[in-house]
Structures are given as structure tokens and as C-alpha cells.
Amino acid sequence: MSELEEKDPVVNSSLARPMVIASVLLMVSLAWALWDEAYATRPWKSYQSRFVKLYSSYLKTARPSAEDAEKKIRASSEYLRLDKEMQAAEKSVLAKVTEIDREVNQVLVPQSLALNEPFQEVRSSIGALTYQIEVASSEKAKQSLRAEIEEIKKDKVTVKLPNPDGSMKKVEYTFPQMDKDLLDWKAKKAALLLQRVELMKPASELRARRDKYLSDRIAEVSNETLAGVERKLAAFSPGIRQIHVKDVDLVDRCESCHLGTREPVVLTKAAMGGEAMFTSHPNKDLLKTHDPEKFGCTPCHGGNGVATSSVDKGHGRHKYWLWPMHHKENVEAGCQQCHSGEVVTEMGDTLNAGRELFRLRGCMACHRYEGFDKEPEDLTGVNQQMRQLEQQKAEWDREAGFTIQKADKSKDNAEAQRLYARADDLKVKMSGLDAKIEQLDIRSRSLIREIKKVGPSLKEVRSKLKKEWIPVWVKDPNHWRPGTKMPVFRLDDEEVQAISAFIWQAGVNGKVPPQPQGDAERGKEAFETRGCMACHSMGEGSAKQGGTFAANLSREGEKANYEYLVRWVHEPRERTLPYCPYEKKDLTEEDYKRNGAPFVFDLEHTRCPNDGHELQVQQMTPMPSLRLSIEEARDIATYLMTRKQANASLPAAPYLDDPKLKARGQFLVRNYGCAGCHEISGLEEEQRIGTELTREGSKPIERLDFALLGHDAAKEGWYNHKGFFEHKLKDPSVYDKGKEKENKLERLKMPNFNLAKNEIDALATLLIGSVEPNIPARYQFKPTDQRQDIIEGWWVVRKYNCMGCHQVHVGQTTVFNTLTRYQDPDWKDQRPPSLIGEGARVDPAWLMRFLNNPAQEEKDLNRNGVRQYLKARMPTFHFSDGELRKLVRFFEAMSSQAQPYIAQKLDPLTEQERTMARQLFSSEGAPCLKCHATGDPNHDKRATAPNFTLAKERLKPGWTKRWMIDPAMMAPGTAMPSGLFQRDGGRFIFAGPTPASFQGYQKDHADLLVRYMFQFTQEELSRLRASAGAGAGR
């Protein structure tokens, strides 16, 4: 053993080295802990300092230009004039104002202050004694205390009051004197200050005007604001910036990093050195209606508003945060939570597109979604209510009978009277029920009319289609007609055959009369100008033109039967056989004959001959009638029959008539949910086959079946709602991948819609936004005023594609704006009118009549009611009462018109005024009749503007006047000339030469014309025609 080992290691070994190392490690970990606490878990600190740096340097570049602009304005003569006036006004009252200020500040205020203290002292002692009086028990004690107070009041106090020159004077005061002086001085001071304000008034008004002149002329931010921002930045102290909305317990600290969001200066990415996180909110208008102080950030954007320790956590991109921030392409998902009942949300274009796809592509036919396709549900609800009310009525009826019986038998007179009164009450209540039932009945009839299907009825395939076309189409509709609404089901040949056979065999045998051929040339012209193309498109590939609302008709000739097509073009709603929902069958002529009724069914004859129930008498298509003559319908149908590909041929399909396939086909049709979109015999009552999607976005992720892809999704980063929806929409069978499902029926049924990327984004946005709202109901957009009318109206406007022809809101393009033909200047005036401001323009009662019958005529339906010069025709939609009401209310609300409409009363015209107006109307200077129709067929041939004789029924007088004065402002590009009137003092006078009779006329010329038009009579029309004719003759 060596020496060293001999030594006792417990006593002699040194721990110095491990101790030093451990201590150093401890210090290092301490430093690490401090750094972690101060910086690593508070990344916003470095963001804040970077923001301050970037913002300051941006301001340095932005400020000079703003300063220059402001300097220029300050140097402008107008500003200098205003400034000089202001200075002069101030100067003129300067002496008086100084005098007042001196009096107030050097005399009244110091004196009051000096006197106030001794006064307060005495008053307090009196107050204490008064309290003692109030609580004293004996009258004697009270008396002595009162005497004491009197004593105090008489006592004299010496007060030192300051003189204006600074010296003091001694004054002797009793309490009442002090009181009086103080009040006097106060009154005097108030009077003087009032006087001062009066004196300064002109000067301050001028100052305000000068400042307004400046602020009006600075486009973005004033120099002052910039200086304010700079000051703020100089004094910037790092810290959490949070929005706390107390009543919903919301804390959002997003602005701790996103500091530029609400800056008054618009900060772009480029301005902030390419850092997108510091930019201002891109939509300031949105923030105006959704003030962040009230709404916070995360209710709309998602994310974890309280988290500040890392970007991922703050944005909620964390496995355990259930409400991650929406990605850029889905940012509008946040709107849906509160705007869930809407089909059109302002500023929500992606979301609106998603909703439109959800409707148009038929998602709603398989998936229930609150608000979409709700008519069938409403109908069930209404029918149920009706049944309940009828039951109630029967009960009351019986009870009334019993009560009367009891009353008849009762011995007591008073008792009998009581019972009779009760029976009477019940009868009155029953009549109230009758009224309710009547209303429900009307509503139910409305609803039957409102129910529409996404796809065409398959009941009439036998008369409508070429038989062999069915299997070709069922197999792959998107191949036959690229971009069609109908999705591709993953069917094998056996299934295609069975389904086609069932559809063919389930068709009804309605009669379609034979039709002679029309003229394809004329048909083409009509197809392109009547308005068909607002919904339908024609041509394939890049040659495609027209709307996407309805089918592309480029290959119509390959599939359709001519006779049926004529009938369809003429009146698409016409059925060959009506359907009775009560008996669940299509009625035939037999049913009518058996009951001795004529075989007539239309919107006036809607009752079932067998049992009196309401029938479905219309095709459930949104396609309207263009009120074409039968000849024109034949022309269009003939044209459409020529639309086919060269060498088009269809393989023979003898199996379509094989009755053995029918049962199998029906089973498959039911399995794939075909009846969701199509009306099919025997399957009218089918329910939706898909899952409800109203709250799909807040379904727990575990309940979304990623099947075997869950692990890949987690690895690739799409194990979330967005990823699930996007993959499903892109390839609906994606979650069957790798699954062993031998039975085909077990496989996912959702067909492939061949959606484009932007369509998937739009639909995913809708679905991501479809969440259980986690904010209180009052934050949700459920208005009770006119805005509700707008919400409801949009559903109807979208349902019938009004926007294919009309501009309904600012910034919208119609299909007509995109058609090549309508780019020609000659054809521009042929576009259907814009409906912006329609509610302010027309009388709501007239609008209701017009929408109901756009021909404005009972017999000659083959025309436009208002703009007869337009080739495009306002179709008849056969709106239900409910839809009419919603539409009229919608337009009124869009133009902020008061409900109900009360027509403005106009002063009656004197005979002289009438003559004057007539002369003006037909004068050379105001060629109103050159364009406006009058109802005279000869004249109207050349007319290019609405019939003004309808004005008194159709228009609102206030709008008419505004229109005549400046039409270009309301409808840029209108043919109606502007500048017809010019302002002359408080009135408008005609700008051109006026007839001699206007000499000395002091009233408003525009008013005169309005009154003339709104008090127009038939006699006046002939007089006007005569004078206009004379004018034209000259």
C-alpha cells in the first residue's frame, strides 16, 4: 500500500473540486433560469423592440411627405385667410377679455378663497349645534341651543381680504354677511365668464372652421397624429398589451406582438421591413363594426389569446388547443360562428362562396345544415302545428257542448249564466284558432311551392331523355359534361345498370304533345338574348360562356327529347302528373276522372281530387318561366337539339327494361341518397343520408374518422379539422384507403365533386366555422330590425339567382357583364337593370305586383312589364307569398326604407302648372319622350327607357326627383342624361331653354315634373301625345 492510500479518505479527501463544479453549475442554471424567465418565455419583448425600431424608421420616411402636404395647406391662401380672420376676431375682443380675466382671477377668486375658510368654520359650528337641537329631548334645551346659534351668528369675525394690488385689508364680518358676499361674488364670476364666452364665440367658431379646413384636406394621417405616434413610440414601455372584455371573460394578448393592428398609420408589409406580423389590420371597415375593445381578437380569428410564451401557442397551433387560429385561406370561418343564419355575409366572400357551393352542389341534400333547404322541415313543422290546433279546437268544441248542457240543467240562475258565458268564451277562442289555422294553411301552401330540389326530377325521364344516355351519365357525369353539378359516384357497371334500369322504369307515363320543328337560327338568337345564359352556359372549354348556376347545354341535343324540351322551355314548372304527398303517389288522369273532376292542375288548382289535400303541382326547379310564345320555345328547343358533339352516339342499353334489375336499382338509389337531389317515384319521402354539419367544426377531432390515415395525418401535420375537411373534399373516398371493406355498401358513399382548390377552401371555411358558439348569444348576429329582412332576403335572392341578371349590391358583376355580346356598346343598354337602390326607387306594393307578374298584364304575357325595349326578359318565378314578402322587404331594407311604406303626399297641380309641365315634357330642350315609353305601340318601338306613365304607381316621388337631378350619381353609365336641372338658390330650375310659360314661375322645376308625373291621367296622356306629336312633326 502506498502512503497516500494509508490516509483516511473520509477525513482527508478534498471535496473542493466537485464543490466548485457543482457551484458553477448552480450559478449557470440560475442564470439560465433568469434568462428563460425574462426572454425565452416572453418572446414578445424582442418583437416589441423590433416593432418600435421598424415603425420609427418608417415614420421617419413617411413624415416628411405628410409634413410637406400639411405645410402646403397651411400656406394656401384660403387657410391664411381663415387664420387671419380668426386672429382679427380674437384681437377685436382682446381688451374686454383681458379685463374680465383680471377681474375674475385677481379679485373675485382670491377674495372668495380668503373668505371661504372663516365662513366654513362658523357654518360647521352652527351645523353641529343644529344637530344637537334635533336630538335634544327637552324643549328647554332646544331653546338654549337656538339662542347659542343666534349668538354665533351675531359674532363678528375679522377676515383679511387681498386687494388686487397684493396688499391686505381687514374686514369685519358677521355670518350672514359672509354668506351674502360669497354668493354675490360667485354670481358675479359666473356672469363674467358667460360674457367672456359670448365675446370669444366668433373667434372660436373661426378657429374650428380653420382646423376643419386643414383636417379635411389631409388624406391619411395628419402631421399631428404622426407626431403623436412618434411621441408614443419614444415613450414606449415594453409590456403585455391586452384586451379584456369583462362580461365574456375574454383576455386577448395578441397585440403584445401584433402591435401595428390598430395603428392610425396604415402599415403594410413593405413598410415594416417585410414583417407581416406588424402590419395593420387589412380591413379597417370590419374593425369598425367589430370593435376589438368589445370583440377581442380570438372570437373571430381563433387561437389562444392568453398565451404569450411562443408563436405556436399564441396561435393555438397546439395539439391540445381546441380552437386554433384560422389559416389565411379560411380566415372567414370566424364569421360563421355569429353569422350562422346567413347565406350572404358582407365582406365574407370566401364564406359566401362556400355557402353557395353547399347549396348549389347539393351538399345540403345529404347533409342537414341549419338554415339550408329548410322548407321541407318547416312544412313538417307547420303541418304538425296545424294538427295540434285542430285537436285543441275539437277539445274546446266538446267542452263548450258539455258546458251548455250543464248550464241547461243547472238549478241556479247565476250558475247557468256563468256557464253560458264560459261556453261563449270558448267559442270566441275557437274562432281565434280558426284564424291561426288559416294562416298556417296559407304558409303550408307557400312552403310546398318553395321546396326546390338541387337536381332535375327523374319522374319524367321517359318523356324527357334518350334512354341510352342514362347509364352513360350515371357512370361519370363529370366526364360527359365537365364541371357539372352532379358528382361522380364510384359505381361499377353492375350498379350503373341497376340504377339506370330503376330510374328508367320508375319514370311516370305523362303525356307530352308532339311539336313541329322551330327555327334553330332564331332559337340561338333567343337563347343568347332572352336571358337563358344568366344561369346556363354554352360552349365547352375556353369557348364556354354564361352562368354556372345551371347546367351547361352544349350537348343537350345528345340526351334530350325535342317535344319535352319545348314544353320545358315554355314552362319549366309544368308537370305531366301532379304528386299527392298525402297518398304518396303521382295522380293520373284516372284519379281525376273517377272523381268527376277535369284533369287540370296548376297553381290555381292545387287540391287532390281524391282527398282534398294540397298537391305538388310544379316541378321543384328554381328555373322560371320566361313567358315565351310557344313558337319561340320551339325555336330555342330546336336550337338546343342541334347542340351535340360530332359523331355522338350512345351504346345500346337493353337492360334498362329488365324488370329484374328494378329492385336492386331502387336499393342502390336509396343507398347512395339520389333522392336528396332528385325527385324520384317512390322515394319522395327519403331522408338525408349524410351526417349533420351544422356544428361539424366543433366535433371533437377524435370523432372525425381519419381511419388508417390518422398517423400519417399527425406526422404530416394535418391531423385537424381543416386537414380532415380538405382531404375529404378533395377525395371523398380518401378515408377508405387501405381499409378492408369487401361489402361495397360499407364503403364511404360521398361522391366526388371534382372541386377546385378555391372551392375546397371555400367549403372548408364554412365547415371550420360551423362551430358551437362559445360566446354569449348577444354577440351573435340576430338582428330584430331591417337587417333581419336582409338576411332572409338573401336566401331568396340566391335561391333564384337574381344576381345572374341584376346587380344587387355594389361591386358585383352579373353574368351579362361577362358575355361577349354584351360588351358591344350597342348591347350595353340591353343589360338588365341594376337593383342597387331598388327599395328607394319603387313603391313596395308595386314591386310585389311586379315580382308576382313581371308582364304587368293579365292576357298578353309575352312581354316585359316595365322595360319592353329589353330583349332579356324578367321571368315569372311563381314566387310564393312568403318569398314575395321577403324579397320586397329585402329591397326596402337594402335601401333603408321605413316599413311600412306611406306614400308621400304631393301638392295638387294647378291647370296652369299642368300645361307648363306638359310643354316642358315635350319641349326640344327636354326630350323625355324620345327615350321613355308611353304605352303607345308606335312610339314605343323606338323607346329605350321605361314607360313613365307607370311612374305614379311604380316609383317613389322623392327618388324620382333625385333621379332627374343627377341620374349618373345613382347609376353610373346610365343613358339618362345628367345636368337637366341646375341649382338656383333654394330650388332647381331646368337647365335648358324653358317654354315661355315658365316666366315668373317661382317654384322648383324638378318638383313640378314629379308632381306632373305622379298626377298623370289617361286624358293627360292623349294631350301629351298630341303635343309631342305636334312637336315631332315640327
Added chain:
Amino acid sequence: MDLHQLWTILSTPDNVPIVLLLFVIPFYTWYGLRQSFANDRLIAQLEKDPVMAKTHHRKTQPWRPGWAREVHVWPYLLRIEFLAAIILTVILMVWSITLNAPLEEPANPTLTMNPSKAPWYFLGLQEMLVYFDPWMAGVVFPSLIIVGLMVIPYIDENPLGNGYYTYKQRKFAIWTFLFGFIALWVSMIVIGTLIRGPGWMWFWPGMTWDHNRLTFDVNRDLPDIFGIKNRIGKILFGGIVVGIYCVAAWIGVHMAIVRDAFGKKILARMSLLQYATMQLMLILMLSLPVKMILRLVFRIKYVWVTPWFNI
């Protein structure tokens, strides 16, 4: 081999202590035993030396001539403890900086997470639920564990081994501890943490925790295997089987104690109550691995089925 899955499980902050456990426990067991064996050798050497025998002496750093027979706590012990305290502080600080508390999503009463696991220190109990009915695994056994720990000082009649490591003098106690703590308690925690996946199914390390996984497993009661249908028969049969087990375990434990002279000596010092208590606890402790084997290998659900309890 799904390394992604393995990493996910091992790196979850909640599972880090278990991973540490996997290394730390074998190490310290080995370390302690090494010291014990060294001491045992020393004891044997000292016992041979009549001068040194029967005297108090240091056991960890054996005394040599010229060394102090005893050393003071301060500074010789406290400085080491202080060093240990510093190192532990460093470990705790680094741990708390690098691993955050494993908070998860808000609880949803309509959706139970899968797998749904207790905190790590309770996972052994949760794993026990697989083998016994909830009354046994959740109430009886946990209580017995606590009672068993409490009675140890009262049944331990071995006066040796205080204040130094030794294997020879405390063989029985060490084996009982190794079996009860490491083989049962720790390994069940490890199984519960690392092995049990969705559906509380058995996933070997490296297997993907697949929510769609399906396994076919029929667990039957022992009486059913023997075709006993009526209730009385089941109760009797189960009672007999459990009785046989108890007798066998009793004999086994007894044999283990009386294997050597030292054990016999200790046994002789025990009262009947002490002996009976010890046997009861050990029989119950042994029943756990027996039942685990029955369940995992032979797919037997219960041995003794009665209307009141199941074993």
C-alpha cells in the same frame, strides 16, 4: 418499428420520470447491493479477527490502524450532503426550465380520452384493475399495501443491518423488497406508462398506438373452463382453488424462511401473531403476479366468482 411513436411516448413530460426510473432503479439497486456484498465480506473478515469482532466500527470505509474510529457529522457528512443538495437543485432547475407541466385540453364530459391514464405514480394501481375487479384492485389492495408497510416494524425481528449496507444479514427483507417494489410496483408503473396504449391494449415498445387496432381476446372464469355452471358450485370450486393457492404459498414462504439457520433463528423469535401477519401479507402479495400470469398467459378472468366479490 415506429420510432416516431416511441419518441412521442418517451418524450412526454409526464413520462420522463418513468424513463429515468428505468435507468435509475437498476443502477441504485446494483450500487446498493455492491456495497452490501463489500460489507458482508468485511463483516466476515472482522468476525474472524477477535480484536475487531464485537466492536463498533465503520462499515463503509473500513477502519484501519491510524484512522479515527469515529468521525464527526460536521463536516464529514454534512459537506457531502450539501454537495448532493446543490447537484439536486441544479437537476431540478434544469428540469423545470426544459420540461413544462403537461397540461392538456379542457375536459369534455361527453368524450373520454383514450388511453385515459392516471398520474404516473398511480399507474400501478390502474394496471392492477386489469387483473382484479375494481373492489379488489381499487380498495382492498391499496389499503393492504399501506397496512403492510405499517406492520413491517412490528413483524421485523431481525436486529441486524441498522445503519450499514448488508445482504447476508437481511436477505429475506431485501428479497421481499425487490419483489414487492421493483417486480410489482415499478414494473406495473412502467407497463402502465409505456406499454398500455389505446383501449388499454398491450403495445410492445415501438408498436404504433393505433386507435383502430382490434384484438381478439376472450377472458373466461376458471369455473367456466371446468364446466361448472351453478352458482354454489362456482363458489365452492373457487374457494377450493384459492384455498389451495394459499396453502401452497404459505408452504413456499415458510420454506424460503427456514432454508438457512439464520432464517430459522429469526423465525424462532417471532410470535404466532407476527408470523401469521407476515404470511398473510406475503400470500396476498404473491397473488398479484400469479393472477397476472393467469390473465396474461391463460386468459383467465376470475378464479373465485361469488355474488359479493370476484378474485
